[in-house]
Amino acid sequence: MSPLPADRVQQHRPFKNCGVDYCGPFWTHYKIRGKRPHKVYLKVFCCFSTKAVHLEVVSDLTTQAFLAALKRFCGRRGLPAKIYSDNATNFVGAYNELSEVKEAIFAEEAQALIHKTCANLSIEFKFIPPRAPHFGGLWEASVKSAKHLLKRTLYTATLTHEELETIVIDIEAILNSRPLTSVSSSPRDLTALTPGHFLIGEPLTASPDIHQSRRRTGLLTRWKRIEQLRKEFWTRWSHEYLHELQNRSKWTRSCKTVKIGDLVIIKEDNIAPLNWPLGRIVAVHPGKDGEIRVAEIRTTSGNITRAIHRLAVLPINEKKEKTDL
Structure with missing residues (x-):
């Protein structure tokens, strides 16, 4: 297990470094008879330092709705320095109901527009490796908590958009009041x-203090306080x-890692029987501690990037070396 990233342990203001994820869909109803309900989604921002949560209701999964929710978030929480997000393949593998995100947000045109908008705001937007949702475990836990509370609340309720917004903000307050x-x-x-x-x-x-001093204090004095x-x-x-946070509960010992040239079996989701995706490692990406956790693999359909826990190294090279000896 690697040390915590620097963004997790530095004293920054809330939401200076954060992760973003989606959950849903949820349904909002209109007060007009015969009008069909509308599908909406929940966008979850999680602060790396304080684990504070910010929730935004998103009307659809278009790039414009994504950027609009980002602007609302920046207007209320300030401009973040870095935003981390899942990769498209994580949504397809883990969230079947969010498969539309692949075309709406993770398409090449959408990513170019998102990066351009974030660059204009001096925000660094980063994607975690494909098929490695545990790289974003911090905001995944926030999504799990928000979904749990929402499902318990919306189990039999038919809500309008305004009522859903109210419940979402109440859930945000619950998550931000946890000890x-x-x-x-x-x-x-x-x-x-x-x-x-x-x-x-x-x-x-906390209840408002009704015994506050009536003595006038300047804005500068109050700001210093x-x-x-x-x-x-x-x-x-x-x-x-x-x-x-520094306790390491697992992966406390180093083990044999991958290297360039290894032939590996790639663990993919929804693979047909008798199909074994193979690839050859062409590049590795060590972390700041020198440990390799992500590799680039050459396959018959092109190069892909995967976390090493999705790879199984074939011991062909070792047998060959023993034979040569």
């Missing part, structure tokens, strides 16, 4: 650090919560 770590070790302290602390400076469920509180939250985050 991350304890604020102090005192047995009498029942408060916990939440993503809401980094968004508004206190839990989203908010910055002081924010630094305290980041100090607690780095001293308590960050250490919990």
Whole structure:
């Protein structure tokens, strides 16, 4: 297991580095008799540092709707520096209901438009390797939580677009109020650090203080006070919560890895019986720690990129070497 990426452990403002994913579809109804319901989707943004969640209702899976939701997100959360997204093959393999995303967002023309728009906003847009959804496990967990809450809410409900928007924002508040770590070790302290602390400076469920001082304070003084509180939250985050993320529960030992020239079997989804996709590794992409986790394979239909857990190395070369000896 590799160390956490630098974007996960640095003290950035919320949503400076984030991941994005889709879930759905969901149905919205009109208050007009005989009018058919409309299919909508949910776009999920997850902050890398604080695990805060931002949810956007998207009317369709066109590139224009994707960019419109991105602009709404930037207008409320600020411009991110990096946005990570799944690859098209992850949607087709894991989300059958989102197969339309392949044509709407991951087509060459759509990707060019997305990259151009993000470049104009100084945003770096990155795609994780194909067939490797575990590379985006952080935002996949947020999608799972949002879908779980939505399905429980919408099980028998017929909602309008406005009602769905209200429920989605309520679910966003629920996810941003989940506890991350304890604020102090005192047995009498029942408060916990939440993503809401980094968004508004206190839990989203906190009651407004009616005993605030009536003394006038300038905007600059108030801004300095908010910055002081924010630094305290980041100090607690780095001293308590960050250490919990460093635990490695599996893949603690190195094993034999792939190398250029290896003949491999490629694990693909929905392959017909008696069909064994083969390829030859032509390039490897080591991580910052030197470990190889992604490789480029030459196949009969062209070069593809896959994570190494989708590859099975054939021991033909080893047998040949032993024979030569």
